[in-house]
Amino acid sequence: MSQDFPNCTVVDHPLVKHKLTLMRRVETSTASFRALLQEISQLLAYEAMRDLKLRDETIQTPLATMEAPVLDGKKLVLVAILRAGQGILDGMLQLVPSARIGHIGMYRDPETLMAVEYYYKVPGQLTDRDVIVCDPMLATGNSAIAALSRIKNSKPGSLRFVCLLACPEGLANLREHHPDVHVYTAAIDERLNEHGYILPGLGDAGDRLFGTK
Known part of the structure; x- marks a missing residue:
């Protein structure tokens, strides 16, 4: 299915597939x-x-x-969309512990499914920096679109989005608003349900990550 979405790379490594299956299980x-x-x-x-x-x-x-290669340019910036994006950010920091960190607080209005921002704190100078935005679920895409729009105001050198799961609706919506932002995900699931959750999905990533439900 990823060939239908040129703005998306599905990381289909066997280890990713196996670990994602474990995460999907309701008893995990x-x-x-x-x-x-x-x-x-x-x-x-x-x-x-x-x-x-x-x-x-x-x-x-x-x-x-x-002569040996080292990373060039300003430090990478990792931005988590709160609250569940923190789980992805924590994993990435183990690879790049010197990265700068940003947080964007978003919640989804249950009626409109639109993103509402309640917190924004990112490094002050993003010009010429590579920025990766993290959120486990690209569902409607509205939170990702709002977060990427905010970050673009700071004119980063490059901008990417990393998520655990995506769906066709979210990918299409994000591409319409940010065709220059590439998405990296572990899987593209079937569709959204009437409540804006990915099916088959894995439930609410934030609740499962923090044990709040």
Whole structure:
């Protein structure tokens, strides 16, 4: 299905598929769900960061001097859409612990399904920085669209979106509003239900991550 969405890369590694199946199971505990999300997030990050810029630096190995590649440019910025995006961010930080961090608080109006912002705190200077926005579920896409719009006001060098699950409706909506933002996900599920939840999905990611339901 990913070929139908040129703005999306499905990271279909066997480990990702296996861990996602474990997360989908209704009997999976909060602790296991949290650990699995962090593990999958590292695998998603690996793909989302594949084209980060490099430069050569002269280093000394135990045996010789050599020119070796290191990340170039300003530090990466990871932005979590609260609250569930924190679970993906925690996993990514294990790969890039020096990244700058931002948070955008969003909740979905239960009547309109539109995103309502209640918190915004990101690094002050995003110009020329690579920014990755994290949220487990790309459902209606409204929260992602609102968050990306806010970040674009700061003119980042590049902007990507990482999620655990996406659906056709959310991908189409995001592409309509932000055709320049590429999405990285573990799977594209079948559809949305009448309440704006992904089917078959895995339930409410925030509730399962934090044990609040």
